[in-house]
Amino acid sequence: MDYRRFLNRLIDRAQGRMENSEAFLVKNKELQIGVYKGEITKYSIAESGGLSLRGSYEGKMGYSYTEKIDDSSIDTLVHDAIENGRYVEGSEDEVIFSGSESYEDIDHYNEALNRVENSEKIDFLLKLEKEAYSLDDKVFAVSACDYHEFEGERYILNSLGLDLKDKFNGAFTYISVVVKDGDDTKTGLSYRVFKDFYTLDYRKMAKEAVDNAISMLGAKEVKSGNYPIVFENTSFANLLAAFSPIFSSDNVQKGLSLLKGKIGEEIAVPILNIVDDPFLKDGFASRNFDDEGTASTFNKLIDNGKLVGLLYNWKTANKEGVKSTGNASRSYKGSMGISPSNLYVVNGDTEIEDLLYLANGGLYINNLEGLHSGLNPVSGDFSLSASGFLIKDGQLHRPVNQITIAGNLYELFKDILAIGNDLKFTIPSNGYIGSPSILIKSLAVAGE
Amino acid sequence: MLDKRVIEDVLYAALSRGGDFAEVFVEDKYNGSMKMVGGILESSISGRDYGVGIRIFDKYNSIYAYTNDSSRENLIKVAKEAAQALKEGQRDISLNLMKASFSDYNPIKILPSSIAKKEKLDLIKMGYEAAKGYDEVISQVTVSYMEEEQKVLIANTEGVLAEDTRVRTRYAVQSVAAKDGEMQVGHYAPGASMGYEFYDKVDVREVAREASRIAKVAVHADYCPSGNMPVIIDNEFGGVLFHEACGHALEAEFVSKETSAFANKLGQLVASPLVTAIDDGTIKNAWGTTNIDDEGTPTQRNVLIENGVLKSYLIDKLNGRRMGMASTGSGRRQSYKFAPTSRMNNTFIAAGDSTLEEMIANTEYGLYAKKLGGGSVNPATGDFNFAVLEGYIIQNGKILKPVRGATLIGNGVKVLELIDMVGNNLELGQGMCGASSGSVPASVGQPSIRVKSLTVGGRKEK
Known part of the structure; x- marks a missing residue:
């Protein structure tokens, strides 16, 4: 045909x-x-x-x-x-x-x-x-x-x-x-x-x-309390993917994202950079135009800790008198929406070994469950089933499971201590999301 | 939907290189949805899903192909392409397709597509206003209206020729409560295998007020303390506990490969003797009810666990072969784009004889999880997690205060043994269940139950 x-x-x-x-x-x-x-x-x-x-x-x-x-x-x-x-x-x-x-x-x-x-x-x-x-x-x-x-x-x-x-x-x-x-x-x-x-x-x-x-094998809980957390790259990418709707101008305009009115403000530590890059080589959401036919553009969202951009289609752009960022997205079954292309945390300069040394007594988390239910993209709160390892002297000391880690994304953005250099992407779904491994000062862990 | 002669030709073509079973699944589905955000009808969409799935078995192996083009020529081409995946062989089959007859558990009075859009818009507005007007703390309300009419035809080389229409209706309200720069969400979404007469039974204003009530409680709540404690899980959607923690692990997809914690345990005590659990695809007009499953097998009432003893699994045709067991009418799929597998319909824990008041009064310190959100499970280990939408701390046998942001985690096999009180107030709730054969409507349900000890994940120490 x-x-x-x-x-x-x-x-x-x-x-x-x-x-x-x-x-x-x-x-x-x-x-x-x-x-x-x-x-x-x-x-x-x-x-x-x-x-x-x-x-x-x-x-x-x-x-x-x-x-x-x-x-x-x-x-x-x-x-x-x-x-x-x-x-x-x-x-x-x-x-x-x-x-x-x-x-x-x-x-x-x-x-x-x-x-x-x-x-x-x-x-x-x-x-x-x-x-x-x-x-x-x-x-x-x-x-x-x-x-x-x-x-x-x-x-x-x-x-x-x-x-x-x-x-x-x-x-x-x-x-x-x-x-x-x-x-x-x-x-x-x-x-x-x-x-x-x-x-x-x-x-x-x-x-x-x-x-x-x-x-x-042999994994067990740790005592409930606050722990430094190293998120393995794909675990943090999965967390970021679940929270990615906060960067949609549509959610911001509707009061469904706490980023409302925050453009230009410092919302994270200065070492955090998040971009949306539709031209990433071999990125699974790479494209030359979006679902409205607008040319794709590279966009910084968080620049050295400052919120500098959001994702727009023409409907939300016209509401604010700005230009579409080329993030219109839809399925043939739905109306025009917004989604990221290849959205990722830019690599930092800390080696993984060093992240582990910095997180002594903390937890290395390489698996998060319940991402579709255990977090609230509106408030930023999350409480997720997790597993990984207890860290001791820069080493993965013993396996840990049957715990939850809980916190708030907006607080977490300000509690990042170091960012690794091992950027990796998750399995593509709504956008293609990546992150290096990241060390967070402290999160609440529930276990024993 | 498709001429019997064409179906026969496609089935013959599917087995042209061997294989011992072939199936044709035809779907023609009308979908309609409307969504109001902040008092504005933001979208109204309708459309038609249409396609054909062809499946071939060769002993335990399965080949699946689907297409949107239902011309005889294309279907035979697709069937032959699928058959190419088999090693060379030839099978003589003679087909005798017999129109299947089955009971109608989902009588429909008013097709939703026959109702004017204006009337639906009024219905949506009514819910919006009730939710928004519930309390001044409610800052944003989204109301979604959904209707679908799915026609299916299923034919296979065992001679089955079954046609059915499934009509489903659902109304969802999400309310956001905002206070001091914080936002919390409440959600409520009843649905049924019913037509527009659903709204004679369900008052959308009550649905809306319930969503706002949950949001309001959450925004005034303190963060949940964490640790191990007794947990009372309330009735209705609380049944997602059993659905996630145990239901998935009883599906033949995992049992047949012995990757389920419940494999090889039929007849054994796997739960507290207080627990009887049932999956029933025949409950009149229930959200997860179908007259036949997506393999053309009539649905049935399957007692999974009786007084703590494992009685049955949920079985589809392919995994049934591996297990040497018959289908339990549990082969389901989202659409023609998915090969079916074993799934739940309406799954619930049967009523016991305790009351919710007794449970609270008998708990010195613990969590009362009144509303649960969604969850997930690893069927191999049985480890599960789910979110508490509305929870309260119990102290000295009394409800002390609301808490938010709690997650429950545990292990399916263990939690069944730890249920020490089962209530008398069984209700069903509605959800969408996602797995390898896509997202299907399923009811969960239970009376209030108490679990002796569960890990509660929160942000504060006890």
Whole structure:
């Protein structure tokens, strides 16, 4: 199907009734493979997509969508978008965008990934699983050994002449092992997010997962109290990801972020820098334009401890008379929102060994649970189930689990003592979030 | 939804290179939602999810493929592509698809899509005003209205041909209370497998006031002390404790690979004898009820634990093969984009005979967790965590003061043994449960219960 011709037909038809209209089409391809005990137990292939129409009718912006992408859907899309817009209020600031003056021309599609044979991927998983079993007698099961690959195409076409298209791909793989020592059961995970298949090293991944699990055997609580905390890079990145809505101008305008009125103020220690970088090489949220068709831009959010920026789309930008930062984000099922691209804490200059020495008697946290429930992005409060190690004399002394750590993000920003130089990103979801390891002066720990 | 001849051709194509079972899942779903923030109807969206999933089993191995293009030509192409993953083979099958009949546990009176948008807008406004007007401390209110009508067709080489329509309605209010530069959130979101008649049963103003009440309590509360203590978990959504701590570990996905703490324990005492737990997919119009599961098997009432003894797991077809056990009607998936796996429907701890007042009066020092938020579990270790939305410290058998920001952590196997009082006030609450086959509506439930000792995570020392 020639999607551009089809989308032009849709816009033509919509313009018969609407003042302005825009089509947003996403096409996805996915591959998932899973192995268990030497056999391929999961193999999934998919091609799918969705189409959204948004348009203004009597000055009101309405949305509709469908996954049945053919001419039979056009009339319903136009009718439903008008009906949906009828009662919507406050949409005056939401406009259809005619396009930026220029766009970066970075290719986010790695042709080489596309050329890897499926048999190579299966072979990789089988070796990965076998390696994990071979490393230690305590490995009781490999509960997941999976490969996911995705490829997406995005089309934005509107009545103001905007006509953009891009394509991206990527993959991730992970292994989760269960180890047992008597009644003591622990799990360990290792994952890689990549665009180049040949960077994968199954031996390293298997060892990481098994080491992670084995190192937790015998873990127990620590006494309740306040402890210095070193967050391992991805743990802090996960925490930051859960709190990333605070940087959305939409949440700030609605009074759902405590950053309201804080631009220019020192909200963190001077060593903290947080940026949103849509051009990060091999970043999984890298892009040349956002979901409104605005050219992406590099943005500093926290600069040497000072709040200097927020993330905008055109609707929130127009409310304040500023420009969109190119962070408009949506799915074809939803209305225009805001999300970060590659958002991360910039590397500091402290070596990990030094972080551990500085945190004597504290805890090294490498796993946080309950991030979708145990924190409040509005107030900044969090209380999370955690595990990791007790630190003694710069070493990981013994494993710790069944504890919670609690605090408040805004207080934590001011209690950062040192920032590592080991920036790492989490598995991509809503944006691609990264951080180096970070030492916090003190957080409340509940245990014994 | 799809011609029987086409379905047969697709099933034949799926088994053209071997395999011993094939299934077609067709979904055509209408979704509608509206959201009001700060008194302004910010969005109103509707649309159609549409696609077909094809699954092939070869003993314990499973192949899955999905597409939006339901033309005969494309479906056969996709089925053959999926079959390519099998080692060369050939299977002679003869198909005899029989239209399945099953009970209707979710009678629907008024299709939500038949109601004018204006009426829904009024309903949303009514909730907004009730929430905002509850107290001057309420600074922001978001009301979300949700409706869906999901048509499914499931056919497989065992001869099943089942079609059903699932109608669901939900109304969610989130209130923010602000005081002295601090903000706390309250949330309440009832739902049902019902049409618009849901609103004859549920007063949205009460829903709204409940969300605001929780936010107001939290913003006036002090931080929760931390440590080990007895915890009384109230009824309704408190059932998320059992859902997270034990329910997931009873799913065949984990039991079949023996990565669950409950594997190989059928018939054994795994909980306090006070505990009887049930997963029931047949409760009339309940949020997690379906007439058939997403593999075409009729849902049923599964007693999981009876007086502390493990009686049953939650089993889907694929994991059932590995375990040599039949499906319990528990194969569920978010949409055609997911292969189904074993999931919960409406899971609850059965009523006992204590009262909440007795529990409080018999607790010298502890936490009364009146409302819980969400949580999660590691099914292999059984370690769980969840958030307390509304909590109170109990001292000398009396409620002392509200506390906020508490988290409960523990281990599923251990916590079941530590339940020492079970109340008589069973209620169900509604949530969305996420796992490998996506996000599905599920009820949790329980009467008030007391756990002898749990780790409470907070920001203050006792």
